[in-house]
Amino acid sequence: MRPLFFSRLLDFFFPLLCGVCGGEDFFSLKIGLCKRCTYAAKTSKPAYRCNKCSSPLALPFSVCGFCDSRNIFFTKVFSLRDRNDLLGELLNKLKSNNEYPVSIFLSLGIRKVLRELNTLDLDACILLPSYSKNRIFNSDLKPFSPSSRLYEETKRILKIPLIDPLMKTSAERQAGKSFSERFFHAYSAWEIKPNWKDRCPSKILLLDDVFTTGASVNEASRILKKNGTESVYVLTYLRVSD
Numbered sequence: 001m002r003p004l005f006f007s008r009l010l011d012f013f014f015p016l017l018c019g020v021c022g023g024e025d026f027f028s029l030k031i032g033l034c035k036r037c038t039y040a041a042k043t044s045k046p047a048y049r050c051n052k053c054s055s056p057l058a059l060p061f062s063v064c065g066f067c068d069s070r071n072i073f074f075t076k077v078f079s080l081r082d083r084n085d086l087l088g089e090l091l092n093k094l095k096s097n098n099e100y101p102v103s104i105f106l107s108l109g110i111r112k113v114l115r116e117l118n119t120l121d122l123d124a125c126i127l128l129p130s131y132s133k134n135r136i137f138n139s140d141l142k143p144f145s146p147s148s149r150l151y152e153e154t155k156r157i158l159k160i161p162l163i164d165p166l167m168k169t170s171a172e173r174q175a176g177k178s179f180s181e182r183f184f185h186a187y188s189a190w191e192i193k194p195n196w197k198d199r200c201p202s203k204i205l206l207l208d209d210v211f212t213t214g215a216s217v218n219e220a221s222r223i224l225k226k227n228g229t230e231s232v233y234v235l236t237y238l239r240v241s242d
Contacts, residue, residue, distance in 0.1 A: 016030075016032060018032070018034035019032050019033055019102035020086065028101070031108060032102055032103070032104035033101070033102075040086050041105070043082040043083075043087070046082075050062075052064075052074075052076055053066065053211070054211075055241060066214075072218060073219075073222040074232045074233070075232055077211055077234040077235075078234065079235075080107070080110060080236070080238070083210065083238040083239060087106075087238055090106060094209075106149075106237045106238075110149075110150065111153065114158060117205065118158055120233065122205050122233070124161050124201045124204055125155075125162055125163070125204065126162070126163055126164065126165065126204055127208075128207065128208040128217065128220055129168045158205070163196075165193055165200055165224070166193070166220055166224075169188075169189060169190065170185065170189040172185060174215065183215045183218075185215070186215040190219055192224075192226075199227065201229060202231070203230065203231045204224055204233070205235060206220060206224075206232055206233065206235070207235050208234065209237050210236055210239065212239075213240075220232075
């Protein structure tokens, strides 16, 4: 009874407002988005998906044309939902402002996915690093903003360590590049850290914010497999479905 009382008291003095419109209702207090914006963020569920990258398929094929025709190094991609304009806006808010309410909504469904991943006996998880002249990893600090909730839930449910074998060497961003340019850029954008060469764990979960073309996670997976990893699973908030 006492925890519920204090929770209601916090809601009264410090209400959790909608991360999109700033409104307040029962939904915003619980998941960070009001009822109207929650419905606007919904995406349709396709009948079929690729068994590897989870992209929507029009016909019940096992894999999409992309995964069937290219060198794909990741084992399987898990995304919490397909991206639409509103969800893209929410992710940008989380990246730029570290808005807590947005992270609550974007992470809905993660526990179900992690329980499925728990059967895989994973060894470690990795946050796909971004470029920085400063140290991008510190075991005493929380991971960088967009994937922080993904990592916190992963740590709680899977109980696997966070490691940092990858280093991004290019300051260029993937945003704004064409489909082919993303793959050419990704090929030279990451490298293995010297102390992890040929020493990467067997089964790794790679955490990232969004799966667009798959160029970044695919290159990261290639490097990890070159250095001892056998399977790389990917978990993201969103995936681009068109």
